[in-house]
Amino acid sequence: MTAEVTENLALGRLDDEARAALFTSARTANTWTDTPVTDDELASIWELAKWAPTSANIQPLRVLYVRPGEGRSRLVTHMSDGNKAKTQAAPAVAVLALDTRFHEHIPAVFPHRPELKDAYEANEAMRENGGRLNATLQAGYFILAIRAHGLAAGPMTGFDSVGLDADFFPDGRFKSFIVVNIGHPGENAWMQRLPRLDHEDVIRWA
Amino acid sequence: MTAEVTENLALGRLDDEARAALFTSARTANTWTDTPVTDDELASIWELAKWAPTSANIQPLRVLYVRPGEGRSRLVTHMSDGNKAKTQAAPAVAVLALDTRFHEHIPAVFPHRPELKDAYEANEAMRENGGRLNATLQAGYFILAIRAHGLAAGPMTGFDSVGLDADFFPDGRFKSFIVVNIGHPGENAWMQRLPRLDHEDVIRWA
Numbered sequence: 396m397t398a399e400v401t402e403n404l405a406l407g408r409l410d411d412e413a414r415a416a417l418f419t420s421a422r423t424a425n426t427w428t429d430t431p432v433t434d435d436e437l438a439s440i441w442e443l444a445k446w447a448p449t450s451a452n453i454q455p456l457r458v459l460y461v462r463p464g465e466g467r468s469r470l471v472t473h474m475s476d477g478n479k480a481k482t483q484a485a486p487a488v489a490v491l492a493l494d495t496r497f498h499e500h501i502p503a504v505f506p507h508r509p510e511l512k513d514a515y516e517a518n519e520a521m522r523e524n525g526g527r528l529n530a531t532l533q534a535g536y537f538i539l540a541i542r543a544h545g546l547a548a549g550p551m552t553g554f555d556s557v558g559l560d561a562d563f564f565p566d567g568r569f570k571s572f573i574v575v576n577i578g579h580p581g582e583n584a585w586m587q588r589l590p591r592l593d594h595e596d597v598i599r600w601a
Numbered sequence: 602m603t604a605e606v607t608e609n610l611a612l613g614r615l616d617d618e619a620r621a622a623l624f625t626s627a628r629t630a631n632t633w634t635d636t637p638v639t640d641d642e643l644a645s646i647w648e649l650a651k652w653a654p655t656s657a658n659i660q661p662l663r664v665l666y667v668r669p670g671e672g673r674s675r676l677v678t679h680m681s682d683g684n685k686a687k688t689q690a691a692p693a694v695a696v697l698a699l700d701t702r703f704h705e706h707i708p709a710v711f712p713h714r715p716e717l718k719d720a721y722e723a724n725e726a727m728r729e730n731g732g733r734l735n736a737t738l739q740a741g742y743f744i745l746a747i748r749a750h751g752l753a754a755g756p757m758t759g760f761d762s763v764g765l766d767a768d769f770f771p772d773g774r775f776k777s778f779i780v781v782n783i784g785h786p787g788e789n790a791w792m793q794r795l796p797r798l799d800h801e802d803v804i805r806w807a
Contacts, residue, residue, distance in 0.1 A: 406622055406786075408751035413619040416612055418652040418746070434806075441804055445797045446624040447745065450758045452795040459805045466807035504796055528758065528778065531734055535741020539653065540624070545614035552656045552734065563807060572734065580612075589658040590710055591651045598647055599665045600640075601672035601769065 417542050422588065424547035425481050426581035432487040434460075436544055437577070440489075444540035449529040451511060452504045455497035456533035457569050459490040469562060474574070475553035485549065485576035490559065491537065492569040493530040498522060527572075534573050541577055547584065549576035623748050628794065630753035631687050632787035638693040640666075642750055643783070646695075650746035655735040657717060658710045661703035662739035663775050665696040675768060680780070681759035691755065691782035696765065697743065698775040699736040704728060740779050747783055753790065755782035 415421070437460050445454070461470050463486070470490070471483045482488055498515035505511055515522045534550075541548040556571045564571070621627070643666050651660070667676050669692070676696070677689045688694055704721035711717055721728045740756075747754040762777045770777070 406627060406748065406751045406753060407618055409619050409622060409749040412613055413615050414649060414749060416615060417623075417749070418649045418742075421612060421652070423654045438800065438804065441800065443620060443624045445803070446627070447741070448629050448754075448756055454798050454803075457803055457805070459807055461807045470807075500798060500802065504798060506796075525758070527733075528737055531737035532741040532744070535653070535738040536624075536745065538738070539742065539745055542612065543615040543620060543623070545612045547612060548654075550654055552731070590712075592660050592706060592710060594644065594647065596706065597651070597660075597663055598644065599663070601665055601667045601676075 416545070417539050421542045422547070422580075422585040424549050424576070424578065424580040424584040425586070426584045427481075427485055427547075427576070427578035428581045430486065430579045432546065432577055432579075436546070437487055437489070440537065440540045440544055440546075440577075443543055444533065444537040447533070447536040449533060450525055451501075451508070453497050453501065453525065453529055454504060454533070455494050455526040455530040456537070457492045457494045458537070459492065459563060459569075459571075461488045461490060470559070470574075473555045473559040473562065474551070475555075478551050478553050478574075481549060482551070482574065482576055486578035487576075489537070489575045489577060490563065490571050491530070491534045491573040491575060492560075492564065492571045493526050494569055495522075495526060496568055497526055497530075530572070538575065541575065546577055547580045551575070622751070623745050627748045628753070628786075628791040630755050630782070630784065630786040630790040631792070632790045633687075633691055633782070633784035634787045636692065636785045638752065638783055638785075642752070643693055643695070646743065646746045646750055646752075646783075649749055650739065650743040653739070653742040655739060656731055657707075657714075659703050659707065659731065659735055660710060660739070661700050661732045661736040662743070663698045663700045664743070665698065665769060665775075665777075667694045667696060676765070676780075679761045679765040679768065680757070681761075684757050684759045684780075687755060688757070688780065688782055692784035693782075695743070695781045695783060696769065696777050697736070697740045697779040697781060698766075698770065698777045699732050700775055701728075701732060702774055703732055703736075736778070744781065747781065752783055753786045757781070
């Protein structure tokens with residue numbers, strides 16, 4: 396690639412409004428308005444999130460969108476008690492899961508080094524650690540991609556993943572690790588914002 | 602909180618330019634211009650990333666910023682061969698690490714349920730899994746927060762984390778899991794963009 400191409404991709408800074416939508420004002424929602432979330436919106440969230448980077452482009456995250464109805468009621472049975480009502484009520488819900496056999500796609504997504512598929516096949520720790528790390532990175536991208544659509548996210552780890560997987564992913568290949576409610580925030584949607592750690596507790600310099 | 606408060610937090614959608622900066626045009630950079638990244642910019646990246654959500658607000662990610670100089674040369678010795686030159690050359694580098702004793706902060710960051718600290722202390726699997734999951738989510742937020750500052754990120758998992766931790770975190774509390782180069786992209790900064798999985802390989806509906 397030429398230097399001109401680099402030039403053309405000069406990067407913009409997010410303005411305060413965009414920072415507010417993703418980070419500084421956005422909040423985890425616990426109630427929802429009746430406004431539906433369309434299948435187009437849900438597909439578009441993935442269309443945005445998919446571009447952010449993963450190690451060797453492995454992209455191990457999978458997404459199950461659970462619409463209102465029978466599937467939703469079944470999903471709610473696997474949620475912790477404190478998460479049942481809001482998950483039942485949410486306009487849309489995404490189950491985020493790791494594809495434990497993500498490496499089967501490597502010849503397509505990392506075509507200049509297809510033999511990496513065999514390296515992952517042979518090394519269970521590398522497959523497990525790399526899959527888990529990158530699926531979780533992608534979950535972070537996904538939560539912010541929901542917010543980029545003007546929607547509120549309600550990510551939860553309080554659910555029975557073994558029961559959920561047996562119910563929704565019975566072949567054992569996908570392993571759920573986060574469930575995210577998606578919608579427009581309703582009345583009293585948020586709890587009081589909790590404090591963040593001080594910089595000196597988080598940041599070091601060398 | 603009142604419904605009025607919810608109203609005031611109505612969420613915006615990101616426009617195409619902001620989506621490009623974070624997702625659709627942003628790329629993992631491998632070369633850098635000489636333009637420095639200031640300590641203020643590095644502090645501001647964290648100031649943005651810190652607001653995105655974690656389970657029970659545990660915030661287990663820690664960041665070591667390694668400036669050019671002696672520390673950087675020491676860091677490079679722990680990088681995989683293919684990552685050494687670009688890490689040496691980057692205007693700034695962030696080592697992202699898990700604080701394995703993140704739960705000590707729970708009385709400050711989750712003040713309505715301080716006893717959660719003891720639950721994490723007593724349950725090693727819960728501490729390890731919760732810490733790892735949430736630190737990695739925060740790493741995803743952090744990468745996008747770099748991009749939100751008009752900077753390019755170069756995240757890497759190719760390094761000797763055991764050697765790095767012994768060198769930079771000798772008390773054993775922090776465990777590094779990603780190193781991210783940060784700067785303005787230089788000439789020929791990117792490889793050809795790799796394909797993303799098809800929607801039907803990633804998305805399911807229920």
